[in-house]
Amino acid sequence: MGYRFKDMKKWQKSRLLFCFIFVVVVSVVYLSICSVRLYRDRAGEDKYWTDALTTNEAVLDKVESRGADAVQVSVGTYIENLKEVSIKNSSYRLVMQVWFKWQGDQALDMASNFHVYKGTINKTEMLKEYHEGNEHYQLVRMDVTLTKNYWTCRFPLESHQLRCYLESNYPAQDVIFVADKENSGLNGNMSIAGFDIRRYDTGVFYNEYDSTHGDPELADPIITAEHVTALELNRSSIGLYIKCIIALFGTTLWVLITLFICTFHYVDPLGMIPAALFGTVSNIMVGANLLPDALEMGLLEFINMWGVYTIIIVALAVININRIRNKFEDREFAQYFGRIIFTTILFFTLVGHLLLPICAYMI
Numbered sequence: 001m002g003y004r005f006k007d008m009k010k011w012q013k014s015r016l017l018f019c020f021i022f023v024v025v026v027s028v029v030y031l032s033i034c035s036v037r038l039y040r041d042r043a044g045e046d047k048y049w050t051d052a053l054t055t056n057e058a059v060l061d062k063v064e065s066r067g068a069d070a071v072q073v074s075v076g077t078y079i080e081n082l083k084e085v086s087i088k089n090s091s092y093r094l095v096m097q098v099w100f101k102w103q104g105d106q107a108l109d110m111a112s113n114f115h116v117y118k119g120t121i122n123k124t125e126m127l128k129e130y131h132e133g134n135e136h137y138q139l140v141r142m143d144v145t146l147t148k149n150y151w152t153c154r155f156p157l158e159s160h161q162l163r164c165y166l167e168s169n170y171p172a173q174d175v176i177f178v179a180d181k182e183n184s185g186l187n188g189n190m191s192i193a194g195f196d197i198r199r200y201d202t203g204v205f206y207n208e209y210d211s212t213h214g215d216p217e218l219a220d221p222i223i224t225a226e227h228v229t230a231l232e233l234n235r236s237s238i239g240l241y242i243k244c245i246i247a248l249f250g251t252t253l254w255v256l257i258t259l260f261i262c263t264f265h266y267v268d269p270l271g272m273i274p275a276a277l278f279g280t281v282s283n284i285m286v287g288a289n290l291l292p293d294a295l296e297m298g299l300l301e302f303i304n305m306w307g308v309y310t311i312i313i314v315a316l317a318v319i320n321i322n323r324i325r326n327k328f329e330d331r332e333f334a335q336y337f338g339r340i341i342f343t344t345i346l347f348f349t350l351v352g353h354l355l356l357p358i359c360a361y362m363i
Helices: 010-052 057-069 239-264 270-288 299-327 331-361
Strands: 071-086 091-103 114-116 119-132 135-147 159-171 175-179 195-208 223-235
Touching (some): 010 159, 010 223, 057 223, 091 159, 159 195, 239 270, 239 331, 299 331
Antiparallel strands (some): 091 135, 195 223
16 A cells, blocks of 8 residues: 555654654764865865965064074975885885075085974985085985874875975074975876875975073074975875775665665564674774874764664664564555665765765865
8 A cells, every 4th residue: 555644644654754854864964064074174285285385474574684694595305205104103204305505604514404393314315515606505315204193084085295394403593495496396207105196395484483492692582494395195096995994885785785675575684783783883993903093083983983873773764664563563654664764764875975985085
């Protein structure tokens, strides 16, 4: 017998409406919150990129007043190779050429008077040194390991901005940097497994410390010049994402099959659901093993919690269908109820598995 909503009994309307509205409201609220979180994280990359190459105006004013007699040093970099990107160990390693060019005092010896912020220089090699009259030039190759707190909210569909800050050992009143953008660059044949290089830039940043480091010759906090080399890496494919959630796809499909069987074949498959729940909960460990211990809530957690929610809501739907059949002995309404809820759950399940990765991956 076909059902129309207006011809249903009161208890039938109440049960169907409550279950339908519950599924719709919870799904819409959860997916909205998670999607906005992922989208904002992705959109925040552009602002973060701009901030890397921007110095506070107040600090620039101090540099201008203090550095009237400072030597201007042109600094450039060329990235030869990105040896390693280790999200698990919060680090990356690169090989790059760095050059310094200035006019004035040869005693500056810039190649020996800089360091890498949040990094360890593993090896340096002087490639060329030129001093002729008032013109000076030094070219150095360095192998450096840098610490990086990776943003993992959108992992494994994320992007990362890698920055290398070369900080002068001289204060800004003695040396200021000028970025040699024209000659800076990176190796066009460089490849990073699993990533594409989206953008690259260099610039000069000024860092103001909150003390004089005890220097008796300084009355104000130290300001130093930093040359920053920045590049952004984007995931080249969704391959890692599929590997991290393939088990979740399997368990989600499994519980949808149980709901379909319960609806159209008059059997009770409730005992098939616990195994799917265990598989979904354990699936989170696949991606977690690739991340630092301080795991940031993000795409992996959102999609796995979505899977847990799907399993729970399917289990409740199966219980309701069985109750309608057994207590009220109404197989026709049980099938109608199951068909409506199955269609609703299937729709939102597909929407969730498409919407969340799209919000994380879109550029």
